Amino acid sequence: MAMQLVLFGGSLAAILLLAFIAHKLGLGGDIRIRDADQARALANETIDGFDPVEISIDRAGYGALLRDADGRVLLLRRHGARFVGRLLDSHAESRLDQQFITIGTHEKRFGTVTLNLGPQAQAWAASLRRL
Numbered sequence: 086m087a088m089q090l091v092l093f094g095g096s097l098a099a100i101l102l103l104a105f106i107a108h109k110l111g112l113g114g115d116i117r118i119r120d121a122d123q124a125r126a127l128a129n130e131t132i133d134g135f136d137p138v139e140i141s142i143d144r145a146g147y148g149a150l151l152r153d154a155d156g157r158v159l160l161l162r163r164h165g166a167r168f169v170g171r172l173l174d175s176h177a178e179s180r181l182d183q184q185f186i187t188i189g190t191h192e193k194r195f196g197t198v199t200l201n202l203g204p205q206a207q208a209w210a211a212s213l214r215r216l
Contacts, residue, residue, distance in 0.1 A: 116166060117146025124149045128159050131170035135159060141209060143200040150188075150200065150209055158213065160188055162198045171195055173213065181210035188213070 107113055118124050121140045128135045128151050137151035137159070148162040158173040171190050178189045186206045187199045202209055 113166060116163065116168075118142050118149050118161070118168070119146060124151060124161065127161055127168050128170065131161065131168075132159065132172065141200075141202045141205045144203060145201065148198055148200050150186075150202070152212075160190070160198060162195075169195070177213060179210050179213040181206060186210050186213075 118127065121142070124140050124142055125137055127149075128137055135151070135157075136153055138154050139152040140149060141151075142149045148160065148168075151159045151161065153159075159170050160173055160177075161168050161170045171192065173188070173190065177191070180187045184203050184206045185199055185201050186209055187197060189197045200206075
Protein backbone atom coordinates (compact mmCIF):
# COMPACT_ATOMS: atom_id res chain seq x y z
CA MET A 86 0.00 0.00 0.00
CA ALA A 87 2.80 2.41 0.89
CA MET A 88 4.55 1.65 -2.42
CA GLN A 89 1.36 2.44 -4.36
CA LEU A 90 1.08 5.80 -2.60
CA VAL A 91 4.71 6.59 -3.45
CA LEU A 92 4.12 5.68 -7.10
CA PHE A 93 0.94 7.75 -7.18
CA GLY A 94 2.70 10.74 -5.59
CA GLY A 95 5.63 10.46 -8.02
CA SER A 96 3.31 10.24 -11.02
CA LEU A 97 1.29 13.22 -9.83
CA ALA A 98 4.47 15.26 -9.27
CA ALA A 99 5.73 14.38 -12.78
CA ILE A 100 2.41 15.41 -14.37
CA LEU A 101 2.40 18.72 -12.50
CA LEU A 102 6.02 19.37 -13.52
CA LEU A 103 5.21 18.73 -17.18
CA ALA A 104 2.16 21.00 -17.00
CA PHE A 105 4.29 23.74 -15.44
CA ILE A 106 6.94 23.42 -18.17
CA ALA A 107 4.28 23.50 -20.91
CA HIS A 108 2.74 26.61 -19.36
CA LYS A 109 6.12 28.38 -19.16
CA LEU A 110 6.86 27.52 -22.80
CA GLY A 111 3.46 28.88 -23.85
CA LEU A 112 2.29 25.57 -25.29
CA GLY A 113 -1.35 24.64 -25.75
CA GLY A 114 -2.82 28.09 -25.24
CA ASP A 115 -6.27 29.07 -26.41
CA ILE A 116 -5.37 30.91 -29.60
CA ARG A 117 -7.92 32.86 -31.58
CA ILE A 118 -7.98 35.41 -34.37
CA ARG A 119 -8.39 38.72 -32.56
CA ASP A 120 -8.67 41.23 -35.40
CA ALA A 121 -8.35 41.87 -39.12
CA ASP A 122 -4.62 42.62 -38.88
CA GLN A 123 -3.92 39.24 -37.35
CA ALA A 124 -6.12 37.53 -39.98
CA ARG A 125 -4.23 39.40 -42.71
CA ALA A 126 -0.88 38.24 -41.28
CA LEU A 127 -2.09 34.63 -41.00
CA ALA A 128 -3.31 34.73 -44.61
CA ASN A 129 0.08 36.00 -45.77
CA GLU A 130 1.80 33.21 -43.83
CA THR A 131 -0.48 30.65 -45.45
CA ILE A 132 -0.14 31.95 -49.00
CA ASP A 133 2.74 34.30 -49.61
CA GLY A 134 1.49 37.56 -51.07
CA PHE A 135 -2.20 36.95 -50.34
CA ASP A 136 -3.53 40.47 -49.72
CA PRO A 137 -7.16 40.35 -48.56
CA VAL A 138 -9.55 43.17 -49.38
CA GLU A 139 -12.47 41.61 -47.50
CA ILE A 140 -12.18 39.84 -44.14
CA SER A 141 -14.82 38.16 -41.98
CA ILE A 142 -13.74 36.66 -38.68
CA ASP A 143 -15.70 34.03 -36.79
CA ARG A 144 -17.22 35.58 -33.67
CA ALA A 145 -15.33 33.12 -31.45
CA GLY A 146 -12.08 33.73 -33.38
CA TYR A 147 -11.66 30.11 -34.49
CA GLY A 148 -11.52 30.90 -38.19
CA ALA A 149 -11.97 33.47 -40.93
CA LEU A 150 -12.88 33.96 -44.57
CA LEU A 151 -10.75 36.33 -46.62
CA ARG A 152 -11.11 37.50 -50.24
CA ASP A 153 -8.36 39.13 -52.27
CA ALA A 154 -8.65 41.56 -55.20
CA ASP A 155 -8.55 38.65 -57.69
CA GLY A 156 -11.64 37.09 -56.10
CA ARG A 157 -9.78 34.18 -54.50
CA VAL A 158 -11.24 33.11 -51.14
CA LEU A 159 -9.05 31.79 -48.35
CA LEU A 160 -10.52 29.83 -45.44
CA LEU A 161 -8.52 29.98 -42.21
CA ARG A 162 -9.22 27.61 -39.34
CA ARG A 163 -7.60 26.67 -36.09
CA HIS A 164 -5.64 23.43 -36.11
CA GLY A 165 -4.28 22.64 -32.67
CA ALA A 166 -2.19 25.57 -31.51
CA ARG A 167 -1.88 27.22 -34.93
CA PHE A 168 -3.93 28.22 -37.94
CA VAL A 169 -4.07 26.58 -41.36
CA GLY A 170 -5.72 27.78 -44.53
CA ARG A 171 -7.02 26.59 -47.87
CA LEU A 172 -7.98 28.43 -51.01
CA LEU A 173 -11.57 27.59 -51.85
CA ASP A 174 -12.45 26.52 -55.37
CA SER A 175 -15.54 25.40 -57.24
CA HIS A 176 -15.46 22.07 -55.38
CA ALA A 177 -16.03 23.77 -52.03
CA GLU A 178 -19.49 23.35 -50.60
CA SER A 179 -21.19 25.80 -48.28
CA ARG A 180 -24.34 25.59 -46.20
CA LEU A 181 -26.00 28.53 -44.48
CA ASP A 182 -27.91 28.24 -41.21
CA GLN A 183 -28.97 31.68 -40.02
CA GLN A 184 -25.67 33.35 -39.02
CA PHE A 185 -23.56 30.20 -39.34
CA ILE A 186 -21.88 29.06 -42.53
CA THR A 187 -20.50 25.55 -42.86
CA ILE A 188 -17.80 25.07 -45.48
CA GLY A 189 -16.45 21.78 -46.79
CA THR A 190 -13.31 21.60 -48.89
CA HIS A 191 -13.52 17.93 -49.97
CA GLU A 192 -10.15 17.49 -48.27
CA LYS A 193 -10.46 14.87 -45.57
CA ARG A 194 -7.47 16.20 -43.67
CA PHE A 195 -8.82 19.76 -43.63
CA GLY A 196 -12.37 18.75 -42.84
CA THR A 197 -15.48 20.86 -42.56
CA VAL A 198 -15.53 24.23 -40.84
CA THR A 199 -18.49 26.06 -39.28
CA LEU A 200 -18.08 29.79 -38.76
CA ASN A 201 -20.38 32.23 -37.00
CA LEU A 202 -20.07 35.28 -39.26
CA GLY A 203 -23.16 37.06 -38.00
CA PRO A 204 -25.05 39.10 -40.60
CA GLN A 205 -22.19 38.65 -43.10
CA ALA A 206 -22.79 34.88 -43.36
CA GLN A 207 -25.53 35.23 -45.98
CA ALA A 208 -23.37 37.35 -48.32
CA TRP A 209 -20.43 34.96 -47.97
CA ALA A 210 -22.63 31.91 -48.65
CA ALA A 211 -24.00 33.52 -51.81
CA SER A 212 -20.52 34.46 -53.04
CA LEU A 213 -19.15 30.97 -52.36
CA ARG A 214 -21.87 29.47 -54.53
CA ARG A 215 -20.55 31.59 -57.44
CA LEU A 216 -16.99 30.24 -57.21
